[in-house]
Amino acid sequence: MKPFWIYYQKEMLEASRTYKWIWVPAVFLLLGIMQPVSTYYLPEILTMSGEVPPEAAALFTIPSADSVMASTLSQFSTIGLLVLVLAGMNTVAGERATGTAELVLTRTVSTLPMMGAKWAAMMTLMLVSFALGLAGAAYYTHQLIGPLEWGAVASGGLLYAVWLAWIVTLVLPLGAVLRGPAAAFISLGTAAALSLLSGLLPSRFQWSPGRLSSMAAEWMLGAGAGAWAPVIAALLIMLLSIIAAAGLLRRSPLSPQS
């Protein structure tokens, strides 16, 4: 357990020294707040833009509180996910490319504690940022639009966190083989492909962790179906990713050029 904590501290320190602990939570909080606020002021904005006659803007009905929360999640799925993957893409790939892994790996036998700590540090950043963003969205929605069912928000948020977690975890094994940007691109591509497939063929992809984002939105709307299969699939993907990343890093701790 001890090497794990040493690495975890190092990863957390690195994330704060490279400003990740400021910009990632700030982006999530912004995304979370802006959705309810812009929904609330949409009629004003439409009127002010002058392209819509005031009568039409007045007809615009403000959506329900829980559907505002659900559309906040789709904000997190685009910019939020991009930010998490970009922030995490160099945790493994960077150590290989710059060569810092060489000195560290002469001191330890197993790369598993190191990889576990990298994962845990990424998850810490992700959970804190996402919780902040979700709380901000919920608070503003509650204030501006209407009362919320807190249980549905919490359970939907939890399910959504699993969705974010498994995609972000993919950059670990990918980074042990590829360069950072390539790892980021492929993990985002995998996520997009899986959620597209499970949207097109829902019966074939019952288990697909790609369903988690849309299921989380449904849970927030209070219409929750059972999500055990995709959650278990996501957890398995994370576990396998960490183990694979540890093995791959041990086999080639240095980027090919050195």
Place this chain on the structure above:
Amino acid sequence: MEINWGLIWPILALQAILAVTGLVSLFKAEPANIRGPRWMWVLIILLGNILGSIAYFAAGRRET
């Protein structure tokens, strides 16, 4: 409808925090560790809103 500034200012504050953090990091970094010219990133951070700061944090600095 009255605009409630108590609701708006946190958004502006967060954008300011993002931009200021980006600029601080940009000016503390060695020129060799910045991808591209520094003034370009200053413009991107100041004019690009959230996305400008994200772009800087994600791609602006080189790993050494």
Place this chain on the structure above:
Amino acid sequence: MTEKLLSIHELTKSIGSITPVKGISFDLKRGGCTALLGPNGAGKTTTLRMLAGLIPPTRGEIKHGSADKQTNDWRHRIGYLPQYPKFYSWMSGKEYLSFSAKLSGLSGQKALQRSQEVIEMVGLQQASKRRISGYSGGMKQRLGIAQALVHEPELIMLDEPVSALDPIGRREVMDLLNRLRGEVTILFSTHVLHDAEEICDDMVLMVDGEIAEKGALSELRSKYRQPVLSIEVEPGERELAWLHGLSKRSFVQEAEVGKHRAKLTVTDMGAARAALIKELADNGIELLRFEAGTSSLEDMFMKVVGP
């Protein structure tokens, strides 16, 4: 003091179709300083990476010390400095050392204390709290040596520790290594014989993945100290013919003949000198220079390493 700290046997590494290390064997004595000498591409770095446990050998075995060859705690008893050490540039020098020490099993407090000690040992006191991103090349190399020493290893392995440094940085590192001699067993690779002679007792000479020569430097020096005669003559046909005939003399062990000079390694300097002076006079060779001396390790090194 002849206890073996490390012994390797028939160590081989193949990567794809190339074999950078071809079955080498040698021992390291506790407390000694051994130079792994050889030209670039001889397989020195690959050998050290295998010894540091970074890459697995294809064949052969590495034995650390006499005891516990099965456990992995030998990693805590070696310090390794790669040729181009890379640190976390966002850490300070002291933070990096304490992080490294903790990874090697030291407690938090002990790690801090040892970090301070090695910082003073390598003379980085002033920079210890600064970020590594602002360090110069020489400072990084000294930090690299400090991290190799921080966990009090028995053996430190340094890959070309002075090659990338300017003369001042190089002097600093060589002096540091000189002070460490005796306290810790040192294995360092270099392509400069002079560096090896300056601080080491033993050397292993590698060429093309094989060991060309190994042993104590003093023994090797006397082994390769052989009488050498250098002769230089005026250009001329008679002179040239005579020079080319020299290699057939019974006392000549080896001859290097050029256009108007020859370098002869001889078995018996007295006999050779007498015979050749007589020949010069009898044949009326127009002599420019005739010099008796001895060959050095440098000559041997150049011959083995040269094209």
